[in-house]
Each structure stands twice: as structure tokens, then as C-alpha cells.
Amino acid sequence: MRQRIGILTGGGDCPGLNPVIRAVVKRAAVDGWEVLGFRNGWKGVVEGDFTPLDDNSVSGILPKGGTILGTSRTNPFKKSGDLDKLKNTLRNLQLHSLIAVGGEDTLGAANKLVKEGVKVVGVPKTIDNDLNATDYTFGYDTAVNIAMECIDRLHTTAESHNRVMVVEIMGRHAGWIALESGLAGGADVILIPESPVDIEKVCKLIKKRHARGKTFSIVAVAEGAVLKDQEVIADQKLDQFGHVRLGGVGQVIGDLIEKKTGFETRVTVLGHIQRGGSPTAFDRILGTRFGVKAFELVKEGKFGYMVSLQGRNIVAVRIEEAVGQLKTVPAQYYEMAEIFFG
DSSP, rough: OOOOOEEEEEOOOOOTHHHHHHHHHHHHTTTOEEEEETTTTTTHHHTOEEEOOOHHHEEEEEEEEOOTTTOOOOOTTSSHHHHHHHHHHHHHTTOOOOEEEEEEEHHHHHHHHHHTTTTTTEEEEOOOOTTTSOOTTTHHHHHHHHHHHHHHHHHHHHHHTTTTEEEOOSSSHHHHHHHHHHHHEEEEEEEETTTTTTTTHHHHHHHHHHHTTTTEEEEEETTTTTTTTTTEEEEEEHHHOOOOOOOHHHHHHHHHHHHHOOOOOEEEEEGGGGGOOOOOOHHHHHHHHHHHHHHHHHHHHTTTEEEEEEEEEEEEEHHHSSSSSOOOOOOHHHHHGGOOOO
16 A cells, blocks of 8 residues: 555645645655545544545646645544544544644644654744744735735825825734835835734825825734734634734724824725735745655654754654744844834
């Protein structure tokens, strides 16, 4: 019987997942290994829901966003009995090992499974680029470019109508997308979770800008940004990893700006637009390199490790190094961005 491995994609979707899947299947085929794809993240492993993957399965998926395997935020440690079901699935399918593609939650579960004796290799995935132990994750570059293009387009409307335009951008705990798309798009103010929002300071910047003859302003705000001593949450429901759904901060800030400055202010929420569509060349290549390296770690028996981009090299680091603490925007980087505010 040929060696057989499984692969799953967990958490939020992002551009670059399909290149990872394709690369694992293509690389495994070189050595004659069989690959099974579990549907909808950890849920598929728990329920034994899978599909065989071969060259035909992954043909044409390189430029496609999302994931052909589907995804979910299922936590295999949340419900009693799920861990035993997961282990039974792996045993019944006679899997050599499992490749888990996901962010802090998915890899956190993978790290726990390694301690339970399950052979797991990780592939880091978070569109927010907030996962530790890797310089970049795929999907992030695509999201930054999409957000930048949206800011570019908002400039023309803002200038034509003499408005303040607030654009809400993804970023639960880290402001990487908002900061870098805002810098690239020439936003006049950028607000991120790492620096609580002083609304009086924001309004002062906008008024100063308008006083020197500018008739419009662009404010880029990460969805996880907070006003001083206040967190804006649209929905108190929790997912299986304990996360609330953030959102609404853009509208709150837009309303305050209009009230305090008297300038007409409109709010645009980019939302899932940033997740969709075809990945950039950078994300296609990074996903491909991650997938190839992940299979090679499987062959080497380096379980409990994940692939990582360090500089221009793909290396192996322990999964536990990536989970438990988020990679946030350094204070000096945000201070540099403030040079261009107003």
C-alpha cells in the first residue's frame, strides 16, 4: 500500500490556499504518495469527510481564491468525543500523517494533537499576517493590494465631493493590512488596534489638513481598532475558539468625525472583498513553496513543526513558536507612518 497523508484547511479562507494544496499533491506524487483532502477543516477529520486528491483534482486551481476543500472554525477539542473520533478517522484511513493549513487557532489545535501523539505538520495561514515565527503568510499580500486599490478609488470620490472617507479594513488584533495598504494608498490617517484611537487627535489632523486647502481626507481603520477605553463589537456571539465578530468601528469613527468637524463623512466597509479573488504572484509562489516544504517535513518525520518564511528562505520552526502570541505592528513602524498623517 502506498504511503497516505491527509491535508486540511482551517479558519478563514484566503487567497493562496489552493496553491498550497496543489503543491502538496504535486510533490507527494513525485514520491508516489497518496493525498486525502479533508473537507471543512478539522470538522472533516472528526467526521471522516474526505476526498482523494490527484493531478486532476488540483488542475487549474493555482489562480483560484478560497479553498477547494472548504474550511470551518471547528475546534476538535471543544466537544466531548471529537478527539476520539478524529483519532479513529486517522487510524481507519491508515494515514501516515496530517498537514494542517491554518492560523493561530488551527495550528493551536495541531500543536495539542502533536502532544496527543498525532503526526502533524503545519502550514501557517492568516490573512492578517499576525502569526508569529514567519515573516509573511500567504493571502496577506493579496489583501493589502485589494485594500490599496479600494483606497485609490475612494480618493477620486472623496475629492470630487469634498468628503472625509473612512474605510474599514480587516485586522482583528493586528493592523498590518490597514497600515501597509494605507501607506501605499496615501491615506491621511491610519488607525490600528495596537494604538488606541484618540478621536480628538484624529479630528485635529483632519481640520489642519482642510485648513491648508485640502477639501477631502481618507481615514483607514482596522476593524479591531479601539477608541480609548472602548471596544466596538457588532455581535457578541462566540465561535468555537472564543472569538467575537468585530466590526462597526468604522461607522462609529465616521459619525464622530462628522459630528466634531462638521465635514460630510462617508464610511466604506471592505469586509470579505479582501478575502476573495485571485491571489497575487507573491501569494501563489509563497503558497507553492510552503506546500512543497510541508511534504518534505512529512518525509523527514519533523512532526510538530511548521513551514516558515525567514527572509527569502523556507525553513522549519516548531508550531508552538507560532501560537500563543500574535505578531503585531511594532511601535516604531506606526510612528514612521504618522509622518504622513494629515
